[in-house]
Amino acid sequence: MIDKIVSSPAAALADVADGATVMIGGFGTAGLPNELTDALIAQGAKDLTIVNNNAGNGDTGLAALIAAGRVRKIICSFPRQADSWHFDRAYRAGTLELELVPQGNLAERIRAAGAGIGGFFTPTGYGTDLAKGKETRMIDGRGYVLESPIHADFALIKAERGDRWGNLVYRMTARNFGPIMAMAAKVTVASVHEVVELGSLDPEAVVTPGLFVQRVVKVARSKTAAGGFKNAA
């Protein structure tokens, strides 16, 4: 019997090695797999390369992982936010390497990894500092930049509901990077608020087919906190 349900976030992340590349879903606070990130902090792996759209909010989750000195490099599009003080400090101290990627290139590089694409030409960033040193090509009179896929050892994502095959559905804009990160990692761990019987998810509406997911962990439902903007508490 195929059963991807794992008993706890700690059990799901026991084999994350030092130096691993870990994708973490979420945009702002929506879709951040906080329970999984907390388990990663407790697990102890270091020298991590983290792929996330942002670079942590406040003092929890990815911000706490950075604060604990466990991140060597971060690949993201928008690190600087009103509440990204742990990233800001580590970046200014020179202890954290930043690879800044336009958000759509980030998404497509992740998708490309999952789709077996070896690289792609994108118009985004052409002629800017973020394309410096990269191969370019004129195609039909327009400039394009060669971008490479981003693979990961682990993807930690948050979904709403899942089954023992790993099929997932999400909740509103908490979907964001989840489906593509699930494709790009060797091991995708999805937290869900509800584990349902096989066959009870509408097959026409499953967003992530279970073959992209290796482990599913049920976590208690909590209200997504505000974050990432100036008025946030």
Next chain:
Amino acid sequence: MNKWTKDQMAARVAKDIAEGAVVNLGIGMPTLVANHLPADREVMMHSENGVIGMGPAPREGEEDYDLINAGKQPVTLLPGGVFFHHADSFAMMRGGHLDVCVLGAFQVSATGDLANWHTGAADAIPAVGGAMDLATGAKRTFVMMEHTTKSGEPKIVERCSYPLTGIACVSRIYTDLAVLDITPQGVQVVEMAPGVSFEALQSVTAAQLMG
């Protein structure tokens, strides 16, 4: 010289957004445009974090932070609205499926180059987000900004001195003084705020204007 207020600027941008358009409003001043679209004009609001059919802010107490916009502020979903993942969201931009995006800017050049993501200051932490994808992907990129910096420096220039977001991507600029089009011939003045003369406008613009 009577400057347009931010709301007047937003109302002027809204006039150029047609019924049925798919629109992305950037963070900051551009978000005001949504308040000035007439109730009987149906447009689809896109947000980079995977939503089309975004509605206004929720009532106090009804915020759900799983439903946010690019600025991480809580929003609502209109009937017909849908969610999708990030690669699809940016395919919508890059693939030319958005009719209009409205962005803020530090500088715009006479040829429509846009600088809006980084001041280039040595101690500044760079953050680009979706700005480059939006600027180059949307069918029409509108810029909404003050005509000059707080210290009076022109923001419409021959060549941008700040790091670029995109090359030749801006089609129209809305400032507190004027509406200007980037054309193959140069910067064309479309409209000026009441009491603004062409000469006065040219004096605070570092690119040659066409009247």
